[in-house]
Amino acid sequence: MNLFKKNLMLLYRSFDESLDEKRKHRLEKALEKSSELRKEESYIKSQRNLISNSHSSSFQPSFTEKVIEQINAIESKSNGLDLQLFYDSLVSVFRKVAIAGAIGSIAILLLSPGFNDILRLEAIFGMPDFTLMEILSIF
Amino acid sequence: MKNNSFTKVDTEELKLDNKELELIEAARNGDQNAFRVIVETYERKVAATVFGMLGNRSETEDIGQETFVRFYKSLKHFKCESTAGTYIIRIAINLSLNELKRRKRRSFFFHYSEKNAFELENVPDNTITPDCIPEKDELNNVVQQAIGQLNPKFRSVIVLRLIDGYSTQETAEILNLPIGTILSRLARAQLKLKKILEPYIVSGNLYKNVKR
Numbered sequence: 001m002n003l004f005k006k007n008l009m010l011l012y013r014s015f016d017e018s019l020d021e022k023r024k025h026r027l028e029k030a031l032e033k034s035s036e037l038r039k040e041e042s043y044i045k046s047q048r049n050l051i052s053n054s055h056s057s058s059f060q061p062s063f064t065e066k067v068i069e070q071i072n073a074i075e076s077k078s079n080g081l082d083l084q085l086f087y088d089s090l091v092s093v094f095r096k097v098a099i100a101g102a103i104g105s106i107a108i109l110l111l112s113p114g115f116n117d118i119l120r121l122e123a124i125f126g127m128p129d130f131t132l133m134e135i136l137s138i139f
Numbered sequence: 140m141k142n143n144s145f146t147k148v149d150t151e152e153l154k155l156d157n158k159e160l161e162l163i164e165a166a167r168n169g170d171q172n173a174f175r176v177i178v179e180t181y182e183r184k185v186a187a188t189v190f191g192m193l194g195n196r197s198e199t200e201d202i203g204q205e206t207f208v209r210f211y212k213s214l215k216h217f218k219c220e221s222t223a224g225t226y227i228i229r230i231a232i233n234l235s236l237n238e239l240k241r242r243k244r245r246s247f248f249f250h251y252s253e254k255n256a257f258e259l260e261n262v263p264d265n266t267i268t269p270d271c272i273p274e275k276d277e278l279n280n281v282v283q284q285a286i287g288q289l290n291p292k293f294r295s296v297i298v299l300r301l302i303d304g305y306s307t308q309e310t311a312e313i314l315n316l317p318i319g320t321i322l323s324r325l326a327r328a329q330l331k332l333k334k335i336l337e338p339y340i341v342s343g344n345l346y347k348n349v350k351r
Contacts, residue, residue: 012326016300016307017318046340047332051301054282057190059200064178067207068171074208 159223167214178207181224185231191298192235194287202238206231229313232295239291285335293328296321
């Protein structure tokens with residue numbers, strides 16, 4: 001990069017950062033010496049002004065309302081979703097409780113001493129009450 | 140949603156008196172009016188950013204709306220490490236860059252000219268005198284088309300630094316890039332713009348309008 005290009009880049013940077021004393025001094029010297037660089041400086045100022053003063057575009061007057069409408073739509077959608085999730089989790093919890101309850105009830109019934117006297121296997125399945133010896137004697 | 144009595148405040152005021160934090164907290168708790176104030180406060184800046192990045196097209200306003208919707212969705216996670224303005228503009232820039240990528244993909248399949256996006260709509264307005272409006276339109280048109288010809292990474296630094304007026308440091312924060320990269324992109328972008336704008340500036344055809 002030749003000296004002019006180096007100084008030109010320094011000139012561009014000087015618009016967007018505060019140069020340290022050394023570089024500031026170098027740029028000032030270069031601007032004193034080079035009319036071309038001074039012309040560039042003037043051009044850069046014009047171009048930056050031109051860009052900064054353009055772009056007056058703005059959104060429609062109803063912009064804020066449209067944003068709020070979208071947010072309300074999201075809110076109501078998420079509320080509906082929350083309710084559905086609540087029902088789903090409720091069903092899931094009840095299913096687990098029901099299964100656990102059924103297993104518990106059966107276990108209690110089977111383990112209770114009085115139950116064995118009331119409901120015997122031969123009564124349930126219509127079979128005689130075999131002893132172990134009787135079963136073995138069959139074979 | 141609750142409605143408190145927040146009024147519109149300017150960006151500087153927000154930064155100075157912590158009103159911004161108060162508004163964000165209220166919006167986070169479901170106060171629609173607080174969020175409305177945030178939208179109204181940053182609407183112009185978001186408009187300048189997305190119009191600068193995408194030109195004057197129908198989807199530009201949609202990107203603007205999406206910016207605020209995304210901000211609303213991220214309110215719960217917003218840690219106030221940067222100002223709301225910086226955060227919102229970062230969303231706007233990212234959405235604009237995504238849109239530019241989409242346009243690029245579309246242009247691959249369909250004949251789509253990016254240049255068209257930067258052509259201003261000349262809406263007749265009887266309240267403006269005829270001697271100034273064509274010049275202003277011409278000015279905007281040329282500058283927008285010139286910016287529209289830049290690569291998105293150069294375009295974003297020009298929009299943030301020169302159109303939105305953010306400092307170099309803020310521009311670096313928004314784009315999440317080192318300051319050195321921002322400075323070099325700014326210099327290169329301005330050199331590219333010079334090739335397009337120089338004939339207008341040197342002849343004084345446009346610059347005379349800016350001075351007024």
